[in-house]
Structure formats: C-alpha cells, structure tokens
Amino acid sequence: MHDTTGPPRRPGPYPLSRRTLLAGSLAAAGLGLAGCGSVADAASGRRALRQWNLFTGGDGARMVEMHDLYRREHPEIELRPTTYLWGIPYYTKFLMGAAGGRACDIATIHLSRLRGLGIDRLIDPVPTDLLAEYGVTEQTVLPNIWNNCLVDGRLYAIPLDTHLIVTYYNRTICEQAGVLDSDGRLIETTGTEDFTEMLRAVRDVTGQVGVSLDTYGAWNLFWSLYRQAGGDMSFDGGQVTMDDDRALEVLDFLRRLAEEGLAPTDSNGPATAANFTNEVAGLCIQGNWEVATFETAGLDFGMRPLQGIFGEPLTRGDSHAFVLPHRRTPDDAAVRAAVEYAAWMLQHSITWAGGGHVPAYLPVTEDPAYLDLRPQSDYRDAVRDAQFDPDAWFSGSAAPLQNDAASIFSGVFSGATTPEQALARFRQAAQQLVDTPSPV
C-alpha cells in the first residue's frame, strides 16, 4: 500500500461545508446499507439463499445448469451462489465465514474434511426430520456414505455425490494395442504383472507413455493401492500406525512405472488430463471429474473402476456434501430453505452425474436415465467399497496430510527420492501432524 502525497493543498483551515457534510453522511449511510447483507429482500418478498461452493471445473458448469433449473422452479427464492477456488482458498473462506457466525446459508465441503472443520462450533447439525420432509433419509443414501455424515450419531452433512479414482481408456489406442475385449471394454487385469503388461502394449502404440498419472497429486492413487494391498493407517494414541511393507510395495510399483516409461515422471493435474487428450497416453488414472474435459475434447473413450492391482479392486473415494455453517443468530426459515435446496439438488443430481460424480441419492442411481449415461454409470458399483481417507483432523481432501504426501511422493516418480526415503519422510510428516495439538 502506498501513501501518496497528493497534490499540494492550500494552507489554512478547511471549513466543513454543508455540501461536504451531506455528501459524507450519504456515503456513510450507503456503506451501512451495503454492510447489512439483507437476508430477505423486503421489496420483492423473496428470500435470499446464499450458497458457497468450490466447483471451478467441469462440475461447476453442471452446478450452474442445476441452479438455473432451481431458480425456475423456485421463483420465491433468490439463490446467490458463490464459487471460490478449490482447496485452501475455499476452506479459508469457509472457516473464516463460519467462525464469525455469518457465513452463507449452505456450503459444500469434502466429506473427508467434516470431522476436522469444527463440528458444532463451525458446522451446525442438519435437522433430520426436516430433511426427511423433503424426501432424503437414511434409506435413500448408501450406508457407508450416510455413516460418514454422522458424528456421534448426529447428522452434520447431506451427501451429494461420491467421487472416485477411475481408469479412463482411449478406445482407438487400446484397440490397436489389443487390450479391448469384444464389447469394446478394457480387458480385466489382476495383479501388478498383468497390469504392467497391458501398459507396455499401450505404450508401444502411443510411443510415449502407457498411463497418464498425476505425479503431483499421488495421494489418491497411493491410498487406493495401499488399501488394495491390505494396508491400514491410524493415528490413535499419538502414533502413526501403518504397514510399512505394503506402503513400500506400492511406492516401489509407482517408481517402476515411471522408470520404465510406462507413466510420466513429472505431470500435474492439468497435464495429466492433457496427456490423455493429446494421446500421449492411452490410459489415464485420475478422478472421475475429468470426464467432462475428455468429452469436450471429442475423444472416443471408456471408463471403469480402478483395476485390482494389489488385490481387491478398491479405490479411494470422497464425497461432496452440503453443510450448514454455524449461525450466530438462529434463523429457522433460512435453515428450512437451505435444507430444501440441498434435498432438491440431491433429487436432481442426474445432471450432476453427467460431470462424472456418482450421485449419493439412491433413487437417481436407479433411474434408467442414469443407467443409460455412459461411461458415467460404468463405475457406479465401486462406490460401495469406496475407501475414505484415514480419520484425523489433518486428513482428507486438500488437508495437510494429503498435501504433504503429494509433495513427498512426487519425488518417487521423478526419481529424486527412493521409495524408502519417501516412506520415511511421509512417516515423519505424519508424525509431525499427529504431534500438533488438535485445533478441534
């Protein structure tokens, strides 16, 4: 900030003229008015509903589409959605708003973050009777997802979807590589050897790499494979408890993929999508949210759940969910509007499903319109076994543990760190987080 010494002023007293006083008080009144975010628009009698979200990608466009429909069906409500940048910027905004008790009426979060965001202090419970009134109950959501929304038996989140790590395959390339079956689906593989054999065949066609991976966001893939291998992780009793042998096995597998040229050594999120659309790779392992990108690129591609590489085909999942940020002054009407909105969004999540996420609301997933939605419905069953992140305040999407892991594991792909070093550093980083006094 700069103090600029303005134009030279004439010396002497400044008489406060009536005009200046008037202008000043008008400006002050204007500021005061702008400061009160009026909850109900008195003039039109419409209720304002403020929603905050973090969808800047292809899913953001889907949300805008749903909001347009919501507005047409709810002329009495003035929906005011605000999109913030995914990750730390969004959560900063959310936390600060909720800490002041004056956030929005309803906000999206990652379910994996729910327990670390200040239950009861920053997030208010969802009135289940009200939610049931609008048609969303325990019976309309998969049990594993519903249970994740409960803290001490009380509901704090309304799950919109589950998103997974999936395998995308380019049909043209895979056909040439001979890894498609007669129905045009990617062949089944079991185990590491089978999988790498397939990658070699694909690599021989592309001439570059077999599979496109996000080497700067490898937590998702690591956690999926580590869970497949039977690994577990917990932070109870101030200790990092994990299965070192299994973790090493997985990290060494990732190292081998990069070393053999089957996967890139250096690829961030956007590059991972670009490598698949530019046919640098014939396969891509990434979150299901890239489907819109690939459809826009006009690729002939299919999707399937992540293969069982180290055992059962388990895959990391997380859910986007709606929460009610803490209110300093209770407002039942606002809560009702917010819950009604969330239920409406769940019931209309067929549009949302087009963006790749698997709807959490069961009636939508059983709808023929969803089953016809290909390739989006081809991996829906993997949701039942979705592997959520380990439970801790520092764990979950865009949380410190994931950021540290992503940073450390990127060296395994580039060859800068050995799997053993990476594991040691991950353990150290996790222990550091465990030793940090919990803020919740």
Added chain:
Amino acid sequence: MTTHAGVTPAAAVPPAAGAARDRSPNRRRTSWAGLWFVLPFAALYALFLLWPMVSGLLTGFTDRSLGRDATSFVGLDNWAELVADPAVWSSLWNTLVFTALSTPPLVAIGLGMALLTDRARRVGWFLRFSFFAPFLIPVAVVALVWEWMYQPGFGLVNSGLTALGLAEVGWLSDADMVLLSVVITTVWWTVGFNYLLYLAALQGIPAHVYEAAALDGAGPWRRLVSITLPLLGRTTALVVMLQLVASLKIFDQVYLMTDGTGGPDYAARPIIQYIFESGFPSMRIGYASAVSYMFFAVIVIVSIAQFRLFVRKEESR
C-alpha cells in the same frame, strides 16, 4: 497488496521548522486544544493497531482455535513447538533467501534504470513510463502472466530457450528453481518503485556540481563515482530499508504462482504463508500468532541492524 511499505521521499524529510518552539504559557494552553484534534486518530490507532498487537501477543500464549470455543492458556507451549517445527525454519529460511536474492538486483537495477533515464532526456518520458508501468499491475495479473511464461513446453521463456538450442528449465516445477523464478518476477514487477525514488533524487542533484567537476577535468565515470553515488547516499539508505522490509513480507506472488502449494516440496513457501496456513486452513490461531511474533522480532532485528549500518556510514563521512 504491493510489496512496498508506503513512505515517499517527501515523508522522510523531517519538518524544517520545529526546533525553535515558543514556550510561553499561552502556547501551552492551545496545545491542550490540539489533544482533542488528535483524539479521534489516537482512539482509532489504539483500537485498530495497539490493541490487536497486544491481543495477538497474548493469543500466542493460548491454544485458541477457530474450530472450538474453549481457549486455554498454554504458557510457552506454542513457542516450544515453533522452535522444534522444521516448517517454521525452512519457510523462514525461504523468506530470508528471497530477501537476500531480491534486494541487490532491485536496488541496483532501479539505480541503473534511473541513471539511464536521467541521461537519455529525449526519450525520458518513454523510459519513465516503461520502467514504472509493471509496478502498476496488480499482483494477481503479474502472477498469472508469469505463470504462463514459465510453463514447460509452450511457455514464452522455455520456448525461447529451446529455440536457442538450450535445455528447458522447470521454472516452477523444479524445487531448486522455483524461488529464483519468483525473484525474477518480483524484480520485474516492483523495481519501478525504487527507480522512481532514484530518479527523483537524481533530478535533485544540482547541475552546477557536475559543471564544476567537468571544468576540473573529471570524466563521466569519475563524476558518477564521486558525485552522483555519494549524493544519492540518503536515497540508497531509504531504498534499501524499504526494500528489505518489503522483501521480508513476501507472500502474494509465491502463493499465486505456486497455486497455493508453496512450490514442489514447499521450496518457495515463505514464513507468512506458513503463518497463514497454520492460522486459517489449520485453524490454529494461537500457534500462528506465536509464529507471527517470532517473525516480527526478525523484521525488527533486520531493520535495526540495517539502520545502524547506514547511520554509521553517514557519521563516518
């Protein structure tokens, strides 16, 4: 936010009159009236600056969190934790390295550009405009433009390098390069401010001094070293101090250019970003306050050391 503390050269000049004060009792009475005039300012100053400073210091001794209501006094726990926290020291180190790398070019290039402008009077307006223009661009735009320029493959810098037959550089993806990339961007962006201070000072050097020196047979180099640079001494002291403080406060460019990650392996994460991460996304207000005060102490020490250094120089002259 820009990286400069706001002081203009004019503000650094002490008021000329003021040494000779009329000390008659009559005068003293009117000075009491003055108190009422400063009261609004003093009240706001106390409310919005002094109290937050005290409250921040006190918060550093608690476990205050955004995520829960209860706050308790934890004594020196936060301070013990920060001493043992490697992230504090690595990010403080990044801030210091950034300051050490960015300050010399920001001062030297600013001076060089000012000398050039002072010389090339005919195109002066054009140089003034071009050298100062980047400083007017908001940080978000600067970060975005440079992020694209640093891109591998199609980025301006790397495609230039490959066109010359050189190897690509991972400007933002290589842990050894990322801080240097931010330094380059920052120099380009903010050097205009130092340039302006130097230019103003240069124009304040009377022409007759140069004339006299020229008559005595001093060449251009001699005139630069023996007249221009010594007469710019005070400005240099000011520029260096402002620059050190501004560079120590590095945050915006790094945060934006690394998409909030702090670079590969946190190689460019400055201490302010770590304070921000501890305080807001991680909700630990108490701990973040303690780290802020540690950093505040560092800034004070650097400023005092620098001030001492320049004052001694002035005296020895």
